[in-house]
Amino acid sequence: xxxxxxEDERKxxxxxxxxxxxxxxxxxxxxxxxxxxTAAASTPFDAIVLDIMLPGRDGLSVLRQLxxxxxxxxxxxxxxxxxxNERVEGLNAGADDYLPKPFExxxxxxxxxxxxxxxxxxxxxxxxxxxxxxxxxTHKARRNGTEIELTAREYxxxxxxxxxxxxxxxRMMILEKVWDYDFDPGTNLVDVYVRRLREKIDADFEPKxxxxxxxxxxxxxxTP
Amino acid sequence: MTIRRRLTLWYxxxxxxxxxxxGIGTYQEISEQLRxxxxxxxxxxxxxxxGEMIFQVGLPAVVLGLLGGxxxxxxxxxxxxxxxxxxxxxxxxxxxxxIPRTNNGDELDRLTEVFNGMTARLDNSFQRVREFTLHASxxxxxxxxxxxxxxxxxxxxxxxxxxDRERLLSQLDEMRRLSKIVDGLTxxxxxxxxxxxxxxxxxxxxELVRDNFADAQILAxxxxxxxxLEICEEISVRGDRHRLRQLLLNLADxxxxxxxxxxxxxxxxxxxxxxxxxxxxxxxAGIPAEIxxxxxxxxxxxxxxHENIIEGCGLGLSIAQWIVSAHNGTIQIESAPAEITIVxxxxxxxxxxxxxx
Numbered sequence: 049x050x051x052x053x054x055e056d057e058r059k060x061x062x063x064x065x066x067x068x069x070x071x072x073x074x075x076x077x078x079x080x081x082x083x084x085x086t087a088a089a090s091t092p093f094d095a096i097v098l099d100i101m102l103p104g105r106d107g108l109s110v111l112r113q114l115x116x117x118x119x120x121x122x123x124x125x126x127x128x129x130x131x132x133n134e135r136v137e138g139l140n141a142g143a144d145d146y147l148p149k150p151f152e153x154x155x156x157x158x159x160x161x162x163x164x165x166x167x168x169x170x171x172x173x174x175x176x177x178x179x180x181x182x183x184x185x186t187h188k189a190r191r192n193g194t195e196i197e198l199t200a201r202e203y204x205x206x207x208x209x210x211x212x213x214x215x216x217x218x219r220m221m222i223l224e225k226v227w228d229y230d231f232d233p234g235t236n237l238v239d240v241y242v243r244r245l246r247e248k249i250d251a252d253f254e255p256k257x258x259x260x261x262x263x264x265x266x267x268x269x270x271t272p
Numbered sequence: 273m274t275i276r277r278r279l280t281l282w283y284x285x286x287x288x289x290x291x292x293x294x295g296i297g298t299y300q301e302i303s304e305q306l307r308x309x310x311x312x313x314x315x316x317x318x319x320x321x322x323g324e325m326i327f328q329v330g331l332p333a334v335v336l337g338l339l340g341g342x343x344x345x346x347x348x349x350x351x352x353x354x355x356x357x358x359x360x361x362x363x364x365x366x367x368x369x370x371i372p373r374t375n376n377g378d379e380l381d382r383l384t385e386v387f388n389g390m391t392a393r394l395d396n397s398f399q400r401v402r403e404f405t406l407h408a409s410x411x412x413x414x415x416x417x418x419x420x421x422x423x424x425x426x427x428x429x430x431x432x433x434x435x436d437r438e439r440l441l442s443q444l445d446e447m448r449r450l451s452k453i454v455d456g457l458t459x460x461x462x463x464x465x466x467x468x469x470x471x472x473x474x475x476x477x478x479e480l481v482r483d484n485f486a487d488a489q490i491l492a493x494x495x496x497x498x499x500x501l502e503i504c505e506e507i508s509v510r511g512d513r514h515r516l517r518q519l520l521l522n523l524a525d526x527x528x529x530x531x532x533x534x535x536x537x538x539x540x541x542x543x544x545x546x547x548x549x550x551x552x553x554x555x556x557a558g559i560p561a562e563i564x565x566x567x568x569x570x571x572x573x574x575x576x577x578h579e580n581i582i583e584g585c586g587l588g589l590s591i592a593q594w595i596v597s598a599h600n601g602t603i604q605i606e607s608a609p610a611e612i613t614i615v616x617x618x619x620x621x622x623x624x625x626x627x628x629x
Binding site: 063066133150231236243262 | 410416418421451452455468486491518521522588
């Protein structure tokens with residue numbers, strides 16, 4: 049997997065590169081829009097991390113140019129402005145995801161990973177991780193044959209975690225997908241819900257499936 | 273007493289006095305002439321007639337003079353009243369607007385000019401404060417991103433001692449807190465500068481409230497706080513879905529955070545006149561009356577002793593207030609310390625949806 053990082057702030061570019069490399073991505077870094085377009089034209093990337101605030105040509109215009117050239121590489125926009133309108137503007141311009149600065153590195157990595165796996169997401173009707181099964185039609189969950197009662201929100205949370213099984217899900221990502229919040233509510237809503245969900249799916253069973261990655265988010269998988 | 277009334281009274285006084293002098297003068301002159309022409313004592317009758325005559329002419333003259341004076345002062349001071357009305361409409365948001373000048377070069381025109389100059393200077397400094405906040409919050413984001421990122425990178429290191437890991441994690445927590453403050457600050461600075469456009473759409477407010485109620489119950493559970501939804505009437509408003517959800521969650525979160533363990537939070541949505549009224553009450557420690565008017569202020573914290581216990585950026589209620597006023601609504605808070613604190617939000621109903629079918 050090869051990722052292009054377009055970021056003019058040297059230090060940010062450096063740790064983004066390190067973090068992605070640690071997840072075994074090959075990473076190319078460029079510092080301006082023109083170089084980004086050249087790089088994207090010559091190399092097929094699996095994802096592009098694009099900062100909006102760039103010297104000269106800004107990220108949004110780079111993105112539009114990319115899409116005009118029929119380049120459909122998934123793009124994650126980064127922005128220090130972080131406002132709702134900009135997010136909508138970015139998605140309309142053809143971005144696949146948007147992350148406001150300051151972001152959490154784990155969140156960024158999780159999103160890049162989700163982008164590169166797009167289409168490869170688990171689309172089956174009955175999702176399963178170990179002996180936990182979730183029927184996406186009847187909204188019923190079972191573990192080891194025991195039926196588990198879920199509220200509507202818990203169901204959506206579990207469905208999201210199961211569809212991204214094995215991958216880290218950051219708090220902001222969960223808030224976006226499960227709650228459809230485009231703002232950071234500044235509460236520990238996600239943590240409280242995860243705790244409840246864990247009581248339902250993990251408390252009476254082994255092995256534990258829902259793991260906390262401290263400071264980053266949650267992951268649903270068989271082995272810790 | 274207004275200047276107009278005062279001037280009219282003075283004017284009336286002067287008028288009456290001059291008429292009196294004139295009357296007495298005329299009376300004496302006439303009685304002198306009468307004495308000359310008759311060469312004997314003037315008849316009392318003739319003198320009485322003279323007095324009556326002066327009175328009959330004098331009185332209408334006084335009335336006319338008064339009316340004239342009243343009209344004159346009114347005319348002279350009309351531009352002042354107009355100026356007052358205009359100045360009254362000036363507030364922090366429309367400082368840029370100018371008061372129209374008469375351009376006739378009089379004192380009041382000059383006053384208007386000076387006044388316009390003053391508001392322009394004020395507008396300028398308000399603008400600079402807003403820009404400063406916006407730039408400051410913006411400039412903080414890049415170093416914060418770097419700090420967070422490098423700390424997270426450092427945490428990847430497997431050979432970290434548990435103590436070091438703990439220290440880094442605690443630093444990361446503080447950085448995140450700082451990020452939230454910066455986010456809130458950016459939002460408010462942008463709202464002040466009018467740079468945030470809401471996306472209003474017809475909304476079922478009761479659905480948002482029910483949704484929020486479900487989340488509030490979960491948030492309250494670890495504290496043993498009971499959340500109740502007393503009433504939730506079906507109400508439509510025109511609003512920005514995300515911002516209204518943010519508002520409701522924000523208020524619910526506050527009601528839980530500032531409550532006591534095993535406390536109670538009650539919320540309700542009902543229609544009152546042409547408004548959707550959302551009330552949320554908690555029976556926490558409450559807010560003393562003297563600081564109640566300041567709770568919507570930025571970075572205001574009621575109880576310094578609470579500061580470390582309660583997480584938050586200190587901007588929650590300011591943001592709530594902005595969201596409500598951006599929806600042309602009102603937000604009020606009332607509190608009886610140690611008993612109950614109630615926040616009331618009123619939003620205008622959606623005119624189209626609320627029409628009877």
